[in-house]
Amino acid sequence: MGRPPCCDKSNVKRGLWTPEEDAKILAYVVNHGTGNWTLVPKKAGLNRCGKSCRLRWTNYLRPDLKHDGFTPQEEELIINLHGAIGSRWSIIAKRLPGRTDNDVKNYWNTKLRKKLMKMGIDPVTHKPVSQVLSDLGSISGLPNTTTNQISTVEHTQEGQVPSWEHHIPYQVIINSENIQSHVLSEAASSTSSSSSSNITQLGSPQSYSCQTPQAQIAPPCSSFDWSEFLQSDSFNWSLNPSSGIIQSEAELSNNAKSNGNDMQGGASEGSGSGAVACGASMEYQINKQCEAHSFVDGILDRDSEIRAAFPELLDASFDC
DNA sequence: AATATCCGCAACCGCTCCGAC
DNA sequence: CGTCGGAGCGGTTGCGGATAT
Structure with missing residues (x-):
């Protein structure tokens, strides 16, 4: 037996929110603050699921939210953080004032992921696609790949x-x-x-x-x-x-x-x-x-150098 | 101008977490 | 310690506008 639904979905309104509904939520939060969201629809006079109300507030109505586009600095921070911790959107969003996890997630899925892929970078591992493919080849038992070969070189040229x-x-x-x-x-x-x-x-x-x-x-x-x-x-x-x-x-x-001192x-x-x-x-x-x-640039530079140094290796990994 | 396709975003869904009891 | 229920999270869906054909 599964958990009962949080509300009767057949009797609550779904889909886009109207300005009137937004106004009701805003008025409710101004007067009562954000507390028990399951009670909010009833108290605010809304025929919505409490969960839906919470989402509408946190993702759209909160007064501290920014609704303009992401800056290059925000973009870079998202990419860095995603590289570090993966798709933990709420944590990433906490580092971006005025942004919600949903904003960050959407921006990643619609823009940044594609941008990285276009540049030949795997958005999951944040490594060059060629390296990821090489790694895959090495995992699946294919001949030694770029990465492996490099480590061999490092070992044979000790100290260098x-x-x-x-x-x-x-x-x-x-x-x-x-x-x-x-x-x-x-x-x-x-x-x-x-x-x-x-x-x-x-x-x-x-x-x-x-x-x-x-x-x-x-x-x-x-x-x-x-x-x-x-x-x-x-x-x-x-x-x-x-x-x-x-x-x-x-x-x-x-x-x-x-503030006011020499900025160095x-x-x-x-x-x-x-x-x-x-x-x-x-x-x-x-x-x-x-x-x-x-x-x-760094990733691509590295990829190019690897390709230049070991041109035969990448090809080898595709010889199936 | 009409239609198809793409894209971005808001919202939903199902799940986990966590505190209260 | 187990159960319950609210809150929050991440993945996915679907709608509406923009763009291409």
Whole structure:
């Protein structure tokens, strides 16, 4: 036996909302606030499901919502966050003032996903499509693929790092996997009793600087709470509502404090120190170090370099 | 001008989470 | 500890406007 429906669907109105209905919800919320949504339709005089009322309020009527188009900064933040945490729209939306999870989700599905695909980037993994195909080939037992071959090269040329590793601004994946690694590291250190961790530890902080991330990253442990992580100091990107610039919370706070002081080169210019701390400031440093290139350019550059370096390998993976 | 197709967005659905009891 | 029910989330659908043919 399943759960009973939240309301009698045959007796409630569905579909688009009329201005009159909107006015009723607004009037109700102004007078009573948002509380028990199941009671709202009755109290507000609406023949709607309570759930539908809540959705209408949170996605459309809330006074703090923005109804204009997404800015390039918001777009970049969405892509970065999606690369880091996937389709956790509500968490992503919390980083975008005035946007709802539905807005972000729709924008991703209708614009950003297609945009990335057009650029040859897989919107799920945020990796070049060619690399994803290569990885698929390797999973399905096809001959060694680009990725595998590269790791072979790295091993045979001990101590040498392929040239593309030195400077490629591969923002999305760096963000994504560094964050996951950081999370995993935190999880490992916080659970002192669990020594049997399968966590892949990354190297020292200086090794993060604009390098291609480690290939094998263990999935996050199931008990991990992304929401908590994103709200913690460990992960603190956000969009400055006034400047439209993606900043760390610390910088947002500093900017607020130092209003009127010398700006030292603008909002995105911070410490200037070479030291890269762990956690979010590290992510942010990476972003800053890499900002000469867009993340898309970085991915495509890397893809091109791989193709140029190992032209025969991609073809091989398609020889079925 | 009429029709077909595409696209964006609002809304719905089914599920999980979580607190109250 | 188990159950119930409200809230919230992510995926999907369907409508209406825009654009192409």
